Amino acid sequence: MPYSNLETRKFKNISIAELAFPAREGGYSKGHETREQILSAALHLLVEEGYGALTMRRIAAACGLRIGNLTYHFATREELIRALLDALIRAYEIEFDAILQFTDELPEERLAEVCGLILEDIRTKKTTHVFPELWALANHDRFVLERVQELYTRARRSLLDIVAEMRPDLDPQGRENLALFISASMEGLTVFAGYEKPFEGQMGELERIAIQSFLQIVKTYRRTQT
Structure with a gap:
């Protein structure tokens, strides 16, 4: 039977989360929270000011962290951006997987x-x-x-x-x-x-x-x- 009634979609109007992080398995939870805070701040800068704003100093300032605290969690800008994009696409994958089930x-x-x-x-x-x-x-x-x-x-x-x-x-x-x-x-x-x-x-x-x-x-x- 053809699928034509697009208004009956189960997932209509469901929003995709901005970022999705792996489940916290052991370790120091404060560290996980800080990493998530850093990535959320980086996403906000990317949305509001563009890629050029994603410097380590700007991100650290947005989180209220010293640059040394930031580099403890993400040693380089590239490492931080890789983690940011991973969290970004993970949010989509969660919703797609729910639909496929x-x-x-x-x-x-x-x-x-x-x-x-x-x-x-x-x-x-x-x-x-x-x-x-x-x-x-x-x-x-x-x-x-x-x-x-x-x-x-x-x-x-x-x-x-x-x-x-x-x-x-x-x-x-x-x-x-x-x-x-x-x-x-x-x-x-x-x-x-x-x-x-x-x-x-x-x-x-x-x-x-x-x-x-x-x-x-x-x-x-x-x-x-x-």
Whole structure:
């Protein structure tokens, strides 16, 4: 049965957490709290002021820490940014995994859920400010490029799992093509219909168009062998 009633999505209007941290297993809990405080402060600077504000001194000041206390937890800026982006994508993975666990739903229902969650998240200030900045930086900074590629590879895993279920006849490259196309199509809406962008008010209808299109593409795609 085709999935067309997008208004019945179980995860509609659920917000993705800003960051998600691993469960605290032993160790000194104060240390975990401090690391989380540092990463939250770094995210706030990234959202409000951009990547250039992410200096160790600015982050330390935002946390009320001495620079030596900060480097005790994160020895380098690169280590801190890697942990920040890991916590950022982990928040998405938690929600995607929750959707994938609804195995009693049709795979097209789960695809609509995942895509709807991403498209709604695009309208947040965090997502609209952070991701386009990372895209631009990735053109000139090898470290950022590698982190961004890792981030999106992890984010596409849920799409790949659903596409594989919907299209077991496709080879791995065909499934990757579909997952990549869907991911790129959604991300592209950020600069047009994201937070305070010109078409933000039309995002609800754009979401419906996108999901209906993705469902149809996954069902009908035929890979051209080269």
